[in-house]
Amino acid sequence: MAHGVCEMLWLKRILEELRTPMAMPMRLYCDNKAAISITHNLVQHDRTKHVEIDRYFIKEKIEVRMIAMPFVPTAIQVADILTKGLFKSNFESLVSKLGMIDIYAPT
Structure with a gap:
């Protein structure tokens, strides 16, 4: 800190x-x-x-x-996506907050 x-x-x-x-x-x-x-x-x-x-x-x-x-709360801590193993739902939520997209997803 x-x-x-x-x-x-x-x-x-x-x-x-x-x-x-x-x-x-x-x-x-x-x-x-x-x-x-x-x-x-x-x-x-x-x-x-x-x-x-x-x-x-x-x-x-x-x-x-x-x-x-x-x-x-840990559930909305965006930095956790880079430091912890998360459940799929938390991972996907944080990915959307970061504005990340899957470049391999079918169009």
Whole structure:
């Protein structure tokens, strides 16, 4: 998530240089409720010590309302088509959202 936030900030700077208005807060969609709750809750847990700096960086950007992290269910997470094995119905739904076509389908 920290890398995603960095990329969003980079894009924001480029758009500012191009004098293109940008809606704030920028949205970083996430399908992991645990990751979202860790960024909102600064209580230290043993399992999150290795991401402490990233967590504070993301928390800071959330507090100044530069980014927002809405939850997106796994069923509609378009990136899953590239990273997971999906059932045929989910696969076909996500393929249609991406606007992909089957070039081998009969015409």
